[in-house]
Amino acid sequence: MILYGRQDISSQDIAAVVDVLNSDYLTQGPCVPAFEKAICELTHAAHAVAVNSATSALHIACLALEVGAGDLVWTSPITFVASANCVLYCGAEVDFVDVDPATGNMCPQALKDKLEKAKCLGRLPKVIIPVHLAGHCCDMQAIWALATEYGVRVIEDASHGIGGSYGEHKIGACRFSDITVFSFHPVKIITTAEGGMATTNDAVLAKQLALYRSHGITKTAADMLRPDEGPWYYEQHELGFNYRMTELQAALGLSQLGRLQTFVEIRNRLADGYRNAFAASVVQTVDPLAGSLSAYHLQIVRLPDPAKRRAIFEKMHADGIQVHVHYFPVHLQPYYLGLGFAKGDFPIAEKFYDEIMTLPLHPGVSQEQVEFIVQRLMLHVSA
Ligand SMILES: *Cc1c(COP(=O)(O)O)cnc(C)c1O
Numbered sequence: 001m002i003l004y005g006r007q008d009i010s011s012q013d014i015a016a017v018v019d020v021l022n023s024d025y026l027t028q029g030p031c032v033p034a035f036e037k038a039i040c041e042l043t044h045a046a047h048a049v050a051v052n053s054a055t056s057a058l059h060i061a062c063l064a065l066e067v068g069a070g071d072l073v074w075t076s077p078i079t080f081v082a083s084a085n086c087v088l089y090c091g092a093e094v095d096f097v098d099v100d101p102a103t104g105n106m107c108p109q110a111l112k113d114k115l116e117k118a119k120c121l122g123r124l125p126k127v128i129i130p131v132h133l134a135g136h137c138c139d140m141q142a143i144w145a146l147a148t149e150y151g152v153r154v155i156e157d158a159s160h161g162i163g164g165s166y167g168e169h170k171i172g173a174c175r176f177s178d179i180t181v182f183s184f185h186p187v188k189i190i191t192t193a194e195g196g197m198a199t200t201n202d203a204v205l206a207k208q209l210a211l212y213r214s215h216g217i218t219k220t221a222a223d224m225l226r227p228d229e230g231p232w233y234y235e236q237h238e239l240g241f242n243y244r245m246t247e248l249q250a251a252l253g254l255s256q257l258g259r260l261q262t263f264v265e266i267r268n269r270l271a272d273g274y275r276n277a278f279a280a281s282v283v284q285t286v287d288p289l290a291g292s293l294s295a296y297h298l299q300i301v302r303l304p305d306p307a308k309r310r311a312i313f314e315k316m317h318a319d320g321i322q323v324h325v326h327y328f329p330v331h332l333q334p335y336y337l338g339l340g341f342a343k344g345d346f347p348i349a350e351k352f353y354d355e356i357m358t359l360p361l362h363p364g365v366s367q368e369q370v371e372f373i374v375q376r377l378m379l380h381v382s383a
Helices: 011-021 031-042 055-062 082-089 108-121 140-150 205-213 245-256 260-278 307-320 345-357 367-382
Strands: 047-051 073-074 095-097 127-129 153-157 177-184 196-200 299-302 356-359
Touching: 011 055, 031 047, 031 177, 031 196, 031 245, 047 055, 047 205, 055 082, 055 153, 055 177, 055 196, 073 108, 082 095, 108 140, 108 356, 140 153, 153 299, 196 205, 260 299, 260 367, 299 307, 307 345, 307 356, 307 367
Parallel strands: 073 095, 073 127, 127 153, 153 177
Antiparallel strands: 047 196, 177 196, 299 356
16 A cells, blocks of 8 residues: 555664663653754744644643633634644634635635634634645745734644745744644654644743643742742642653654655655646646745645545555545534534635545655556546
């Protein structure tokens, strides 16, 4: 089976993890800070906070921005459920902004219209969470301009995006956001098995992220609220969690980071192969914004006839090609229907979902396999 996504683990990655197993610290040692520092160097963000998943990073990013009961947060309906669930964890209310029909990313015009209406109703969101679907960067300059105008904070869900850039800014630089979140799940660009990271340029936000990651506890003498009890003393200032990344994960992440550029280059080459092969056909590739470099987590294509998708999907699997669909709109999930969302709420997202299919794209896929996948897909599309 040609998988749609897969990790790439080298003998160096394995050795790095084994070294940690033979060391004194399996958690709370030197690897996590080293990994965070490396992410700062990569993205040019001032601060990075490693956690045990992007879901955790999204949760504590919302908490750091003081999202709580009575607050409203907007995200994209075309995303993994975690982009919306993080809002509900905080006791706040979630809503969605419809997408650009070409990219499936949060549409700045739809955002503008919704912000205008929300302002009239006195129900502006506190935070918006644009998602870089497939690693293709959202129109962040337009989104940030609107966020600034309306006093809304921005979390970029860049779970698909590490290694990409927007203009001259690396994804994660937070040039057009308050916090950026990365995922290191095995199907993503680099992996720590499970793991995530939040980057920010705001020292106060970084401190809050670090507090929430580890029980709300601080060991920094300058931050103590009570008199020092002795060298063993620490204080709890917030109700935090155990969202820490282990040393094993951080060592794997650091080792993987050394191959990030290669991974992104391979993914872009394979995507070029798909784009050229489909150029004159009825199948359309979903392409990155001009002037940006996508990390190309996913190769999403749009099929001409949504009614045939299921049959094509099944034929591709029978051919040994694990195609997928990213994503079923979050507002149509039974849980979200239970919150009052309904079919027709975000029509462009729903239409986008009906047309899309994800084709295999990861460093283990060869150009020959891309040709095979294209040939089989074109055959089934025209059947
Ligand atoms: C994978 C993913 C997440 C969650 O990542 P985890 O590290 O598995 O928690 C969040 N948002 C998007 C868009 C994702 O693809």
